[in-house]
Amino acid sequence: MTTLVTGATGNTGRQVVAELVRRGESVRALTRDPAAAAGKLPAEAELVAGTHTAPESLDAALKGVTRLHITVTAGLAETGPELVRRAVDAGVQRLTVVWGGWVGPVEEAVAASGAEWTRLEPQEFMSNTLTWTESIRNEGVVREPYDHPSALVHEADIGAVAAVALLDDGHAGRAYNLTGPETLTPRERIAILSRAIGRDITFVPITHEQAVDRLMATGVSRADADYVVGWYAEPTDDATTVVDTVEQVTGRPARTFAQWVDEHAERFR
Secondary structure, X not given: OXXXXXXXXXXXXXXHHHXXXXXXXXXXXXXXXHXXXXXXXXXXXXXXXXOOOOHHHOHHHHOOEEEEEEEOOOOHHHHHHHHHHHHHHHOOOXXXXXXXXXXXXXXXXXXXXXXXXXXXXXXXXXXXXXXXHHHHHHHOEEEEOOOOOEOOEOHHHHHHHHXXXXXXXXXXXXXXXXXXXXXXXXXXXXXXXXXXHOOOOEEEEOOHHHHHHHHHOOOOOHHHHHHHHHHHHOOOHHHHOOOXXXXXXXXXXXXXXXXXXXXHHHXXX
């Protein structure tokens, strides 16, 4: 059986691909540019051109696919339900979906699809730390508006849970809240990073509005920027409470932030 992974070069998509390949599964990786993705994904994965935001173009990619992984991204709210419908019509029997932070049209379409489904609800990704790379390398500083704790989850653990839900029975109709094994504030993350790269890093507070403006400068809409920065201003209980879902599903403890830093330290030097 073949699994199609959408957003295959993204933070979580590539982890799903890697975990499925590690388990010896047939994987079809959907990417806008297969040539550019060739060096980023395992050689065993079949690269196919396309985007999940244009489901009418994915008939060939869905041919012979029985499992589908979807990561909800900006712009998918309108086209996602059509993707789900086409996938089920093409023979997909099991779906996993990484939510977009709330249960929206795509998540609802997956739950109503008639196929077996599992919704993954990760809290803050450890990979969000990569937004600090330039300021750390160039200035030795991190600028953030808030210093609240967050139960960050390693993106590889999201991929591992997705692979289990796609391949193993017993996960249909479940919504899995995913966190790492500890809560950390930005200052605490900075301390771990500082020790790893052997360099002092300073936390510099900025205002809420400065954080919104910074996001908008990257092309994010005002509404999305307000939502993201607002999440950091008033994190939910789920975002600050450690749960052991990763271990319960995969059989091993969730990866720590220190492990993530060891994997990415060179990017901050």
